[in-house]
Amino acid sequence: xxxxxxxxxxxxxxxxxxxxxxxxxxxxxxxxxxxxxxxxxxxxxxxxxxxxxxxxxxxxxxxxxxxxxxxxxxxxxxxxxxxxxxxxxxxxxxxxxxxxxxxxxxxxxxxxxxxxxxxxx
Amino acid sequence: xxxxxxxxxxxxxxxxxxxxxxxxxxxxxxxxxxxxxxxxxxxxxxxxxxxxxxxxxxxxxxxxxxxxxxxxxxxxxxxxxxxxxxxxxxxxxxxxxxxxxxxxxxxxxxxxxxxxxxxxxxxxxxxxxxxxxxxxxxxxxxxxxxxxxxxxxxxxxxxxxxxxxxxxxxxxxxxxxxxxxxxxxxxxxxxxxxxxxxxxxxxxxxxxxxxxxxxxxxxxxxxxxxxxxxxxxxxxxxxxxxxxxxxxxxxxxxxxxxxxxxxxxxxxxxxxxx
Numbered sequence: 160x161x162x163x164x165x166x167x168x169x170x171x172x173x174x175x176x177x178x179x180x181x182x183x184x185x186x187x188x189x190x191x192x193x194x195x196x197x198x199x200x201x202x203x204x205x206x207x208x209x210x211x212x213x214x215x216x217x218x219x220x221x222x223x224x225x226x227x228x229x230x231x232x233x234x235x236x237x238x239x240x241x242x243x244x245x246x247x248x249x250x251x252x253x254x255x256x257x258x259x260x261x262x263x264x265x266x267x268x269x270x271x272x273x274x275x276x277x278x279x280x
Numbered sequence: 281x282x283x284x285x286x287x288x289x290x291x292x293x294x295x296x297x298x299x300x301x302x303x304x305x306x307x308x309x310x311x312x313x314x315x316x317x318x319x320x321x322x323x324x325x326x327x328x329x330x331x332x333x334x335x336x337x338x339x340x341x342x343x344x345x346x347x348x349x350x351x352x353x354x355x356x357x358x359x360x361x362x363x364x365x366x367x368x369x370x371x372x373x374x375x376x377x378x379x380x381x382x383x384x385x386x387x388x389x390x391x392x393x394x395x396x397x398x399x400x401x402x403x404x405x406x407x408x409x410x411x412x413x414x415x416x417x418x419x420x421x422x423x424x425x426x427x428x429x430x431x432x433x434x435x436x437x438x439x440x441x442x443x444x445x446x447x448x449x450x451x452x453x454x455x456x457x458x459x460x461x462x463x464x465x466x467x468x469x470x471x472x473x474x475x476x477x478x479x480x481x482x483x484x485x486x487x488x489x490x491x492x493x494x495x496x497x498x499x500x501x502x503x504x505x506x507x508x509x510x511x512x513x514x515x516x517x518x519x520x521x522x523x524x525x526x527x528x529x530x531x532x533x534x535x536x537x538x539x540x541x542x543x544x545x546x547x548x549x550x551x552x553x554x
Binding site: 200259 | 354436437440441442444445446448449453456459
């Protein structure tokens with residue numbers, strides 16, 4: 160089973176995302192910020208990371224820049240899932256190495272649609 | 281809602297547009313006609329239907345039928361179909377035409393996502409087929425759907441259904457809480473109101489006809505008739521694309537890529553029409 164790491168400082172968002180990914184037959188793990196996510200990835204790279212932007216300690220943009228420099232860090236599909244919805248911000252995330260981008264609020268259809276686009280479904 | 285009102289509604293929609301309401305009819309009627317009833321200043325959907333049965337008001341009848349037939353749609357619905365259109369169908373059609381002009385008809389285009397998807401694909405396909413030009417016409421029975429399609433304005437939810445983020449940034453601009461398609465895409469598509477059940481007096485030749493997730497809502501005989509009528513409107517080397525869950529009932533076509541519901545005219549039919 161493919162592993163999805165859900166990175167978000169909101170417990171409610173993590174819960175919703177976990178339910179969606181489990182419904183799509185993914186194993187899921189959770190991290191509350193970029194720092195925790197990085198520790199997880201160094202131990203074992205997940206197939207996909209669902210990544211919030213604004214988080215304490217280390218935000219999503221810092222995380223993805225570090226992840227992409229790690230050995231094997233180019234492998235995970237990274238899908239931002241954030242409140243930020245200005246075109247310039249989205250472009251910044253893509254330039255930093257994001258594969259797809261979800262603007263909150265989101266639902267299961269949007270997640271499935273994005274995963275299909277990056278070839279994970 | 282009373283069974284009598286529900287029967288009246290079902291019959292109205294069937295006679296006007298050939299669509300057979302299935303499944304949770306009462307629920308569908310409540311959710312789709314509720315906003316219309318409020319706009320009309322009526323207290324319920326039942327009151328709206330009683331009013332219509334008594335008055336036979338043509339304007340109201342049209343509004344009711346429109347509201348009941350608005351279809352769900354998304355960008356690039358069934359990605360494999362759109363990849364095939366971009367990589368195979370559009371380049372082949374362009375190559376076979378001296379001016380490279382490919383004429384596309386989106387029949388039952390609803391709020392326009394499919395037509396705009398084709399316009400985006402055509403721009404991508406131009407990388408491999410530089411002479412490709414595209415002319416897209418989207419038709420639907422619903423004026424409201426066409427108004428929205430023409431406006432090119434979509435909600436944040438809508439632009440996240442099927443549309444890759446890079447295409448969103450490339451072809452849309454943010455306008456407040458919504459996203460608006462670029463002028464470049466808008467210029468590629470024209471919109472017309474059309475009931476597929478009506479006899480068409482002027483028949484134009486199209487090279488690609490998309491009629492996806494439309495005939496599945498018709499009675500079998502009506503579906504067959506509607507598709508047969510499309511044959512003369514399709515160029516001899518043209519393609520007809522149906523929805524993934526639809527099966528071809530018309531004898532004027534034969535499969536070209538049956539796994540993704542792409543059809544072409546049968547040879548003898550195109551000769552007879554030539």
